[in-house]
Amino acid sequence: MDDTIKSAVLPLSGGMDSATVLAIARSQGYRVHALSFDYGQRNRAELECAAKVAKAQGAVSHVTVKVDLSAFGGSALTGDIPVPKGVGQPAGIPATYVPARNTVFLSLALAYAETLGTGDIFIGVNALDYSGYPDCRPEYIRAYETMANLAVKQAVEGDIRITIHTPLIAMTKARIVGRGIELGVDYSITLSCYDPGPEGLHCGRCAACGLRAKGFAEAGVADSAPRMAYND
C-alpha cells in the first residue's frame, strides 16, 4: 500500500474512458472507490467489465448501485429503440443518449463521496470525441460543481470542497489510449460497445465502437479487446 490518504469516487462503466481515469487518479495518489450503475442497460456485459477493470487497475473498493432508469424508457441504451449502426448516422444528439445520465451518476457519486468524507469525484467525460452528449461539456461540469458545493453538508457546513475532476475532457480518443498505455491500462478487458454480442464482443459498427477504433488507430496501438466477426 502507498501512504496517500486522499480518497476519490469514480463512476466506472467498464469502458475505456473510465478505466483510463481510474489509472490517472491512481497516478495522482488517490485511493479510488469505484461506483458502477445497474440502470437497466441492455449491455449487461458492461457491469462484468467494470468489476474486472476495478480489480485490474487497483480501485480500493467497487460498489454497484441499482437505479431503475429503464422505468422511464427513452433511450436505445435502456429501451426498445434499436442502436444505430454504420455510416450515415443522423447529426446531433444520438438515440443512445440516456436522459440526464451523467447528472444521475454524478449525484449518486456525490452522495457516496459524502459518506466517505471526500469531495473528490473523477469522471471520464470527454468533450472532443463526445458523441454529442450535452452532459460531457465543460460548462455542464462547472455548473454541476457549483450546484454540488451548495448541496451537501460537508461542503456547506464543513471545509470540504467538491471537485469534479475530468482529466479526459480535452483529450482526443487517441490521446486517451496513449495515456492509458503509459499508465499500464489493460484495454483488453474494457468494453465500449453499445450493443455487444452474447459473449460481450464488440459489434464493431455502433458509434461507440467507431470512436474506439478511431482512437486506437490514431494512437497507433492495436486494440486487444474481442470483436464480433461479421461479413456485410
Place this chain on the structure above:
Amino acid sequence: MDDTIKSAVLPLSGGMDSATVLAIARSQGYRVHALSFDYGQRNRAELECAAKVAKAQGAVSHVTVKVDLSAFGGSALTGDIPVPKGVGQPAGIPATYVPARNTVFLSLALAYAETLGTGDIFIGVNALDYSGYPDCRPEYIRAYETMANLAVKQAVEGDIRITIHTPLIAMTKARIVGRGIELGVDYSITLSCYDPGPEGLHCGRCAACGLRAKGFAEAGVADSAPRMAYND
C-alpha cells in the same frame, strides 16, 4: 378531464409538503406525474402513503423508482443510526440528513421529465422550517436549475427550459397547511414521521413530527393523521 396540456414531474414522498405541492401544481393546470423513490428508507409506510396521495390528489401517473442509497449508509433514515427524539436535539444539519438526497431525486426527476417532453419539475422543499438541510435552500435550487439547463438534450438542443418550481420554499409550515386545506388536501393520509410505528403511525417525537405538529397548531387546524399513544 380538463383541457390543459402542461405536464410536470413531482417527487412525491407521502409527506405533507409534497402532497401540498401536488395540489398547488394541479391548481395551476399541470398534469402531474408523481415520482416516488424506494431508496432503502426504513420508513416503508411512506411509499404506501405516496400512492394514496397521488391517487387522492389527482396525479395522472405515479411511478416508484428503486435507488439503492442504503448501500452507502450514512443517515439515520437509511442506516443504523438512531433517529433523534425529543427536545435538545443538536444544532446544525441533523443525523436524519440523507447525503445528496434532493440532488439524487431532482436528477431522476430531470431524466423522467425529458422522457415526457416537459421541463417543469415541482419539489416540496422549504427553506424556513427546513430542518437544516442544505439542499432545501433557494441558492441550491437556482444552481440546480442552471446545471439542469446545460445537462439535457431538450434544453440544450430543443426549446424547453428546465424550471424547478418550489412553491413552498418561503412558506411556514402553518401557511403550507393553510394553503393545502384551501385546496382540499387530505392530510390524514400523509405521513411525515422519520420513525413511524408498525402501522405507519406518527411517533410524535422526532423532528419531522415536531414540525408537523407546530404547523397544524399555528394554522389552527386539527391534524387528522394517526399518531402513536405513548406515556413518557
